Amino acid sequence: MYTRHLCVSANDVIGWVTNENSDSTRMLGELADDCVTCGKEAVAVHERDGKRFFVTGEYCGFAFLTDGTLIEILPRTEGGTAEGRRKLCAELCSRCGYTYDPSAVDGDMNFMEYFISVFAEETIRIIKSGVLSAYASREENLTAVQGTIMFSENIRRNLVHRERIYVRHDVFTPDRAENRIIKAAAAMLVKLTANPRSSHLLKETLSFLDEVRMPYDIAAEFGKCINTRNTKKYSTTLSICRMLFDRNEGTAFSGDSILCAQFYRMCTQPQVRKKRVKVVRRKRI
Secondary structure (H helix, E strand, O other): OOOEEEEEEOOOEEEEOOOOOHHHHHHHHHHHHHHHHHOOOOEEEEEEOOEEEEEEOOEEEEEEEOOOEEEEEEOOOOOHHHHHHHHHHHHHHHHHOOOOOHHHOOOOOOHHHHHHHHHHHHHHHHHHHOOOOEEEEEEEEEOOOOOEEOHHHHHHHHOOOOOOEEEEEEEEEOOOHHHHHHHHHHHHHOOOOOOHHHHHHHHHHHHHOOOOOOOOOHHHHHHHOOOOOOOHHHHHHHHHHHHHHOHHHOOEOOEOOEEEEEEEEOOOOOOOOOOOOEEOOOOOO
16 A cells, blocks of 8 residues: 555656655666666656756656555646546556546546556456356365376375375366466555555455465466457456566566556657756666
């Protein structure tokens, strides 16, 4: 849950580099370095007249830092913060295939909370309609025969315990790739939200998916997802999960000081630099 919220427009100054805010300076500097590394200027360090400051670029979205600071970057519009936030929310919906409803964007709801609420609502919709399950092979030491007896393993394990039989059998389980990815995303986002409804829906999701394992390799799990008529209802939710976990999507940012970040390139016009400024690398503090 965030403890500090900074809301700025694209191509605007976030703050100056000073000794008084060394922790914030360090984390913003690491975010700026990560942006330089991936070639996306969401946040950068600029210098003018010997003074260094942080400025946003043409990427809009949010970054949740480890110190509890939430940075929200909105498109610059004539309608101000409210219109910019609605425009950013509409951009998210167009990317993930969610039907955008302007009335759903609460005046006090920042973009990160809207992002989480879309995921939570879509996930609960899937759960109410019935999550998909699949047959999976499982080997167990049981007291009754189910499936095929594994004779060599049964002798090794049950030479003394004759009341048990080691077998291999198929079980119908919700533990499949799509549900594992959703569980990983829900476990991540429930720690970030301050919205009571989103928190409730995400906890309900985690409770319902209790039988589903947490994935070890999320990138590999995406490769196991099958696009069929039955999995169509997962489309929006998995699109959001790809934004969170799939680096090929190009929207997620990561770093030592970043818990979660999403940035989208928006069509904005530079408003900050009227003088020529020099982009500089952050100096370690």
